[in-house]
Amino acid sequence: MLYLIPTPIGNLKDITLRAIEVLKDVDLILAEDTRTTSHLLNHYQITKQLSPYHQHNEHQVLKHLVSQLLEGKKMAVVTDAGTPGISDPAFLLVRECIKVGVKVECLPGATAFVPALVNSGIPANRFCFEGFLPLKKGRQTLLKQLAEEERTMIFYESPVRLVKTLEDFITYFGEDRQCSVSRELSKMFEENKQGTLREVATHFSEKTVKGEIVIVVAGK
Numbered sequence: 001m002l003y004l005i006p007t008p009i010g011n012l013k014d015i016t017l018r019a020i021e022v023l024k025d026v027d028l029i030l031a032e033d034t035r036t037t038s039h040l041l042n043h044y045q046i047t048k049q050l051s052p053y054h055q056h057n058e059h060q061v062l063k064h065l066v067s068q069l070l071e072g073k074k075m076a077v078v079t080d081a082g083t084p085g086i087s088d089p090a091f092l093l094v095r096e097c098i099k100v101g102v103k104v105e106c107l108p109g110a111t112a113f114v115p116a117l118v119n120s121g122i123p124a125n126r127f128c129f130e131g132f133l134p135l136k137k138g139r140q141t142l143l144k145q146l147a148e149e150e151r152t153m154i155f156y157e158s159p160v161r162l163v164k165t166l167e168d169f170i171t172y173f174g175e176d177r178q179c180s181v182s183r184e185l186s187k188m189f190e191e192n193k194q195g196t197l198r199e200v201a202t203h204f205s206e207k208t209v210k211g212e213i214v215i216v217v218a219g220k
Helices: 018-026 034-043 059-072 089-098 113-120 139-146 160-171 197-205
Strands: 002-004 028-031 051-053 075-078 102-106 127-132 153-155 178-183 191-198 213-215
Touching: 002 028, 002 089, 018 075, 028 034, 034 051, 059 075, 059 089, 089 102, 113 153, 113 178, 113 191, 139 160, 153 160, 160 178, 160 197, 160 213, 178 197, 191 197
Parallel strands: 002 075, 002 102, 028 051, 028 075, 127 153
Antiparallel strands: 153 213, 178 191, 178 213
């Protein structure tokens, strides 16, 4: 059995009772960063074996993990924050488990883009999730395509690239397009800034930006 366990995106209280129960029950927890996960487990007095599972080793450990699952082990996959598989490792393991008949269950729980979308004031009835934009190759081509997208668009970005990405959006979408930037969601210094792309870009260009970033942009 493979469980995908969402973990808090900031506030440690944002974990479900069921997630805690499953983490206590499994034989092994696959963690993106074992130090980050240890902090969460210690908070809830959970003592379990941890094994690193991230984008740099997921191909190498895939067959070994699947063989252990086929032998009857119960495993949980967690990331540093949010739901595994959403801009984080999990897809390869899930696909292989389905292929060989290992049962997979994803628990409902925290993911950063949902509160950011709801907080934005931008229509949420139809949207597309783009995650992180390519840094170089394919970036301009994708932005040209997204300029014609009519649904609300959701992006993840790092603090150091936030203003640059907003400026790119201004170039391809126009400076009057409505957007919202959310950072430090569920934490003490949470911020949700709404306005036009130009207004929001100006706001963040005048301050030091920290924390995880979600950008929500209105469709055409």
